[in-house]
Amino acid sequence: MKETINAIRGFKDILPRETGQWQMVEETARQVFSAFGFNEIRIPIVEKTDLFKRGIGEATDIVEKEMYTFLDRGDDYLTLRPEATAGVIRSYIEHSLHAEDAVTKLYTFGPMFRRERPQKGRYRQFHQIDAEILGIDDPRIDAELILMLMHFLTAVGLAGPKLEINSLGCKECRPVFRKMITDFVRGKEEGFCPDCTRRMQTNPLRIFDCKVETCREIMTSAPVVLDALCGACRDHFDRFREALTIFNMPYEVNPRMVRGLDYYTKTAFEVTTELLGAQNAVAGGGRYDGLVKDLGGPDTPGIGFAIGFERLVALMQAHDEDCRCRHGRPDLFIAAMGEEAQGMAFALCNKLRLEGIRTEMDYAGKSLKSQMKRADKLKCRYTMIIGDQEIANNQATLRDMQESRQAPVGFHQIVHIKKVIKGEKPLD
RNA sequence: GUGGGCGUAGCUCAGAUGGUUAGAGUGCCGGGUUGUGGCCCCGGAGGUCGAGGGUUCGAUCCCCUUCGCUCACCCCA
Numbered sequence: 001m002k003e004t005i006n007a008i009r010g011f012k013d014i015l016p017r018e019t020g021q022w023q024m025v026e027e028t029a030r031q032v033f034s035a036f037g038f039n040e041i042r043i044p045i046v047e048k049t050d051l052f053k054r055g056i057g058e059a060t061d062i063v064e065k066e067m068y069t070f071l072d073r074g075d076d077y078l079t080l081r082p083e084a085t086a087g088v089i090r091s092y093i094e095h096s097l098h099a100e101d102a103v104t105k106l107y108t109f110g111p112m113f114r115r116e117r118p119q120k121g122r123y124r125q126f127h128q129i130d131a132e133i134l135g136i137d138d139p140r141i142d143a144e145l146i147l148m149l150m151h152f153l154t155a156v157g158l159a160g161p162k163l164e165i166n167s168l169g170c171k172e173c174r175p176v177f178r179k180m181i182t183d184f185v186r187g188k189e190e191g192f193c194p195d196c197t198r199r200m201q202t203n204p205l206r207i208f209d210c211k212v213e214t215c216r217e218i219m220t221s222a223p224v225v226l227d228a229l230c231g232a233c234r235d236h237f238d239r240f241r242e243a244l245t246i247f248n249m250p251y252e253v254n255p256r257m258v259r260g261l262d263y264y265t266k267t268a269f270e271v272t273t274e275l276l277g278a279q280n281a282v283a284g285g286g287r288y289d290g291l292v293k294d295l296g297g298p299d300t301p302g303i304g305f306a307i308g309f310e311r312l313v314a315l316m317q318a319h320d321e322d323c324r325c326r327h328g329r330p331d332l333f334i335a336a337m338g339e340e341a342q343g344m345a346f347a348l349c350n351k352l353r354l355e356g357i358r359t360e361m362d363y364a365g366k367s368l369k370s371q372m373k374r375a376d377k378l379k380c381r382y383t384m385i386i387g388d389q390e391i392a393n394n395q396a397t398l399r400d401m402q403e404s405r406q407a408p409v410g411f412h413q414i415v416h417i418k419k420v421i422k423g424e425k426p427l428d
Numbered sequence: 429g430u431g432g433g434c435g436u437a438g439c440u441c442a443g444a445u446g447g448u449u450a451g452a453g454u455g456c457c458g459g460g461u462u463g464u465g466g467c468c469c470c471g472g473a474g475g476u477c478g479a480g481g482g483u484u485c486g487a488u489c490c491c492c493u494u495c496g497c498u499c500a501c502c503c504c505a
Contacts, residue, residue, distance in 0.1 A: 116503065279504070
């Protein structure tokens with residue numbers, strides 16, 4: 001035996017037993033998103049590194065230490081996308097999609113790459129469903145997008161998602177808040193954990209996120225973003241919440257919530273559940289009114305979210321079996337005995353497939369019992385038996401495995417066979 | 429990048445304070461019915477006990493190193 005080569009760390013195979021479920025989630029997303037006026041966009045997995053540096057922010061953890069970046073033949077630095085928004089916006093600008101309609105609603109899904117240490121719910125290649133609305137800054141749109149997200153999560157069978165919202169302010173009020181925090185923290189350095197003392201320099205807002213009890217305690221009396229919002233941001237947040245109320249959408253304002261990507265402004269939100277371990281966010285997103293302009297496009301507001309596919313699917317294990325059956329189960333198994341019968345089975349099997357009937361057979365000349373066993377294992381509802389008797393009578397035996405009944409059918413009565421299998425006609 | 433836990437059959441796991449052919453369940457293949465699945469019974473294949481080195485008469489077990497997996501920190505979907 002030769003040495004095996006395994007998939008690399010943090011990269012996972014999505015096996016046949018799982019893909020049925022993935023397809024179901026994708027189908028639901030397409031259906032729900034299209035009802036809300038979204039169209040699919042498909043963008044490259046590799047982009048110029050600068051796109052992410054400018055889009056996500058040079059000082060973020062993602063750009064600083066998590067990107068898969070490489071030099072392409074000594075020319076450009078390229079990067080495997082760590083998230084989808086930057087690429088979508090790049091494409092939006094490059095193709096002047098803003099000129100086609102004042103409002104552009106886009107969704108996409110696919111793999112993202114971040115070089116983090118893998119753990120439960122966190123992989124180096126992971127998949128996201130991503131949706132973006134460009135061209136409107138009306139706070140009602142923020143609520144509408146969240147309505148769509150929550151509806152999708154429910155439609156897919158996710159139990160008990162928790163919605164948390166916050167406002168991060170805009171480029172006017174965020175610096176004000178940042179200063180409030182640095183002022184508040186000054187002189188209290190002793191009380192914080194080592195991580196937080198570091199955060200004071202790099203990203204003071206993150207101190208809110210700390211899980212250490214003493215840090216949390218100090219921060220309870222700290223000023224909150226919502227206190228620092230400018231008039232416009234405060235108004236946006238209020239009207240956003242009003243719109244959520246119209247939908248009877250339960251939510252919690254979490255002033256401690258911060259986002260890891262620099263482009264977010266105003267509305268930020270996160271959907272979490274308690275069943276995911278430490279990586280408890282299933283979806284997250286927010287408004288990014290300055291991003292399109294920062295990437296060289298027209299001054300266009302935007303908002304979007306990303307759903308973690310693997311995390312979503314992990315919460316849906318109960319549905320796995322159904323999906324697998326729906327996609328993987330053949331309609332008919334043809335069991336043939338003898339060389340002549342096998343020849344007929346081979347022709348018939350492929351003829352039925354061309355008719356859209358999922359048909360399987362055995363090529364190894366196994367015993368009837370063994371073939372029946374396989375048919376049962378594949379969960380085929382019907383088995384067709386072809387042997388000397390059937391050839392003599394010019395009729396195959398069609399067996400309903402579920403009802404344990406069987407009846408003869410003519411070899412050439414394809415239409416009849418098809419109808420029986422589809423449940424449109426009785427077996428006899 | 430840092431720390432904890434774990435590596436024995438395809439999968440889930442036993443095992444002996446170091447001793448001769450390493451076990452179970454499940455899955456897979458076959459038989460019990462020479463033309464009929466599920467349940468039951470019987471049989472079979474499948475393991476360099478993660479890898480390398482050390483101690484020992486002898487190591488899957490003890491020691492060191494290494495690789496892998498996993499959970500958590502960090503960060504986020």
